[in-house]
Amino acid sequence: MxxxxxxxxxxxxxxxxxxxxxxxxxxxxxxxxxxxxxxxxxxxxxxxxxxxxxxxxxxxxxxxxxxxxxxxxxxxxxxxxxxxxxxxxxxxxxxxxxxxxxxxxxxNLFKGPRFGISGIRDQLGKKEKPLLMSIFKPCLGLSHGELGNMFYEQAEAGIDIVKDDEILYDKDFNQTLKRLEACLGAKEKAKAKTIYAINLTGQANEILDRAVQLEKNGALCILFNYVSYGLPLLTSLRQTVSIPIMAHPAFAGAICMGSTSGLSEQLLLAKLPRIAGADFVLFPSQYGSLSWEKNIVLSINKELTKPLIHIKPSWPVPSAGIKANMVKEIILDFGEDIVINAGTAVWEHKDGGLAGAKEFIKEVESLNLVSPRSS
CATH class of the missing domain: 3.30.70.150 (RuBisCO large subunit, N-terminal domain)
Structure with missing residues (x-):
């Protein structure tokens, strides 16, 4: 045989x-x-x-x-x-x-993303256009109540997703469950569909139980540092919870940045997290503060979204230093099935986070969406 x-x-x-x-x-x-x-x-x-x-x-x-x-x-x-x-x-x-x-x-041994692109669109009631995401900045030192107020501001503006920073852990000064409660309260107050991606951290023997606890307490999405914690744990997380998973690439550079050693970017940042079950995958963009080579970034995007038997596509999330004036370029390169990771630029706006969010929303709403241009 x-x-x-x-x-x-x-x-x-x-x-x-x-x-x-x-x-x-x-x-x-x-x-x-x-x-x-x-x-x-x-x-x-x-x-x-x-x-x-x-x-x-x-x-x-x-x-x-x-x-x-x-x-x-x-x-x-x-x-x-x-x-x-x-x-x-x-x-x-x-x-x-x-x-x-x-x-x-x-x-056939893997389930891949539970929701994928269409499933997340159904959750948000958003059948077209890119999704907009912002990140809590500053990320350390604020109370759960202060982060809840920031979430409310973003939800009021119309942001689709607000995520924790990957270095926002479960600490005494900002406990994960209290942060979740504050943000869910803000979501209800704003009467918004905004998804909160909460950072899942802890020892390996705690992670899955913590994920279950977060889901039971109303979490709608989990942010997970899959390179730092391990791909097998991402696979187990997909099998354990029934909410979307957002995969963050922290520590990936130590593995995929070598020209003659390590893993290729599209393997580590696309193929593997997709089959493991990530609904969203963050990776550096060609525009912002990290400025990766465009052909590498687009190959990551292709691996996340191309047809793959029963495996649903993952949302590509090009990240790092994205600004509102880049929105048109992003849509031309990726099309509408993309998460625009507004990040720090929202909070650096001279009129505050609400105005920063609205600036990104205005840029998206003003554009006639097109298919990605050929590179």
Whole structure:
């Protein structure tokens, strides 16, 4: 019976190494450990677990190596997947994990986003146009009551989503449940559909229980630092709660910013969180304070939204330094199925947060929406 496989793509810097030998060592070392030294009977017994080199494309500076790994080795455990395909190989210089080509059988192991783009639109009663999101700024030092007042202001203005900053934790000066209560009260007072994305933090053995507690207390969306806390926990979170999950990329730069090592941006910031169940995924934009390369940003957007069997699309949330005068450019690049992460610019407005929110809303309302332009 043929093995059920997924293809894993690496780029390897050409620096005198024997690429064919290196590819063979990856295939063997990341699966069964040894091969040539084994007897025929043992080989037959464990051969179904052996990875296979599919192709090697060599060029002047880099080689692209594709290796097929048996799904049986790791199943739906994303921690096991990453350990299998890149674990100790990540410690070898100048080998980058570019892509994982998921088979249909592998994707069938995952549920993906619970709501996706259309489900969130249904919640908000907003069938078209980009969504607008603001973030609590300043993020530390304010009481839950003060944040509740800020939420009310944003909901009154017509902002679709207000999220915690990723560094707003559950602390004595601002406890998560009290913050949730204050923001839900503000939402009711404003008679708004605004979604509050509350930051879920804590020790690993507490996270899922805390998520359940937040949902029971009325939370409508969870913000989760999935790179810091781990993809397997994101998958478990998707299976545990029935509210949307917003995936934040904090710490991702340590993993995906290397030109010759680490994971590619579209794999870490799109493919993996999408199958794990994130309804929204934040990533740096090409416009603001981080200014990533446009082709990388658009490839992330494509991976989040392209058809993928039963897996719903995730909302792309290009972020960092977004200002109101960038709204037209954002819509031209991404189309209307996008969350415009207004962030700090809302609160830096000379007339305050309410005026800052309305400025973004005015920019969106004034535009005739178009399909994304081709890059």
């Amino acid at each position: 043929p093995k059920d496989m997924i293809n894993v793509v690496y780029t390897i810097k050409n620096d005198g190494r024997d690429i064919k030998k290196l590819a063979h060592n990856i295939a063997v070392g990341q699966t069964i450990g040894i091969w040539n030294e084994l007897s025929g009977n043992v080989r037959l017994q464990i051969s179904k677990h052996l990875a296979e080199v599919v192709s090697i494309e060599e060029s002047s500076f880099t080689s692209t190596v594709k290796i097929a790994f048996p799904i049986e080795n790791f199943g739906s455990d994303l921690g096991a997947l990453l350990t299998a395909v890149y674990g100790k190989i990540s410690l070898v210089p100048k080998i980058k994990l570019e892509d994982i080509e998921f088979s249909q059988n592998y994707l």
